[in-house]
Amino acid sequence: xxxxxxxxxxxxxxxxxxxxxxxxxxxxxxxxxxxxxxxxxxxxxxxxxxxxxxxxxxxxxxxxxxxxxxxxxxxxxxxxxxxxxxxxxxxxxxxxxxxxxxxxxxxxxxxxxxxxxxxxxxxxxxxxxxxxxxxxxxxxxxxxxxx
Numbered sequence: 109x110x111x112x113x114x115x116x117x118x119x120x121x122x123x124x125x126x127x128x129x130x131x132x133x134x135x136x137x138x139x140x141x142x143x144x145x146x147x148x149x150x151x152x153x154x155x156x157x158x159x160x161x162x163x164x165x166x167x168x169x170x171x172x173x174x175x176x177x178x179x180x181x182x183x184x185x186x187x188x189x190x191x192x193x194x195x196x197x198x199x200x201x202x203x204x205x206x207x208x209x210x211x212x213x214x215x216x217x218x219x220x221x222x223x224x225x226x227x228x229x230x231x232x233x234x235x236x237x238x239x240x241x242x243x244x245x246x247x248x249x250x251x252x253x254x255x
Contacts, residue, residue: 120239126153140166140190142174150174167198191243193220213243
């Protein structure tokens, strides 16, 4: 399916490509893209290991890039696509950026934001489970190799 028939799937596939890059760099395979007006304005993957920074999650990196793109701290007209349900830290950053929409792939029942009520901005629309099987498989393979 292409961009016109299923944009959520298309953009999530772009985030998956970034997650695969993270995997190749021995990072937890999470990728994120931020879209505005049907254009990807920011791309990122986890950089925690490379930067020795526990805050260098894909979402944080992408939010910084998107805010720099606009010269603004708000992303109300943007959709954030991320391969894994954001953690509390990333969800809070998404809250402060007032993202218009969040789309994620794999759920994260242990560390994901959905364990908490009202952590996202009330205007942020959320869609989960997009390309979830592919996103989950990347993560499972990564952690299987670590154990």
